[in-house]
Amino acid sequence: MHVLILGGTTEARRLAELLAAGQPAGPRVTTSLAGRVSAPRTPPGEVRVGGFGGAEGLAAWLREHAVGLLVDATHPFAGTITRNAAHAAATAGVPLLVLRRPGWRPVEGDVWHEAGSLAEAAALLPALGRRVFLTTGRTGLAVFAPLADPWFLVRSVDAPEGPRPPRTEVLLDRGPFTLDGERELLRRHRIDVLVTKDSGGAATAPKLTAAREAGLPVVVVRRPPVPEGVRVVAEPGQAARWVAEARARRSPRRP
Known part of the structure; x- marks a missing residue:
């Protein structure tokens, strides 16, 4: 077969x-x-x-x-x-x-805001924070491009393509990620809001724990x-x- x-x-x-x-x-x-x-x-x-x-x-x-x-x-x-x-x-x-x-499920202490699409996630950001950790992959950045005020840290395996927000720093990295590493990344870049797709799995889940510990809001895009x-x-x-x-x-x- x-x-x-x-x-x-x-x-x-x-x-x-x-x-x-x-x-x-x-x-x-x-x-x-x-x-x-x-x-x-x-x-x-x-x-x-x-x-x-x-x-x-x-x-x-x-x-x-x-x-x-x-x-x-x-x-x-x-x-x-x-x-x-x-x-x-x-x-x-x-x-x-x-x-x-x-998929991931929120636990006590999480401050999640669900979005049905990347466009909905982008619409939520102005009210949630100004330093954004964006972990939705290298595609789809165009929907965030009109947001001129927030600063974005974009993490992806390969370099993003197409339009992106004017204030963007790109971090090329591949999971699995450690909790200590995610804690340090949030601290070093002074992140105040996380955006992620509900990818599930353990490889990229530590960012959710780090955000929970720091009391940060998380925008979760539904599957x-x-x-x-x-x-x-x-x-x-x-x-x-x-x-x-x-x-x-x-x-x-x-x-």
Whole structure:
């Protein structure tokens, strides 16, 4: 069986590792990377880089390469890819599973302000602070560009592209991050408000703890919804079991 993983996340890489551990009796595994990160951490198995040309292009690729199972393990905010995956899987008749790490939840002491989009997050900032730690990635900065008064510290893996706020400092770094490191960063840059997407996971969660300890407001951008009717699991091990069960159902029984 050929399994296609739409990857680019820690969970996708871990799933590829789990499936590779079953070789040579395991499935053929291909991980697709969008190519937006200059030096991605490549998983075991076959790797392809680049887009498919939308849902129809993905459906054609599934058919051409005889894919039997599709796992969408992209970033929780890759909403377009997830919608395309659902459409392509239905078109090609390929079972689809979405692997999504759980989102963050506020705890006592958190001062969270939820936003439905980056634009809503930008609209909230003038009332919350003047020194902003922006951790929403290298894309989408254009919505914050009109904000001339706040100072922004933008952290991303690769250099941001396109318009950005006039008072911006860029910090290129990749998680996982430590709590001590996040505490020091907030202190050194005199941050008074944090903006983040609800990415979930432990690698970038220490910034939330550091903000809570400092009593800082946090603007949390909500995730886009997963298409209705699509099965979702939270752990790579659950996805690996789904693949194993699907392979078992398709394998001919021995007398």
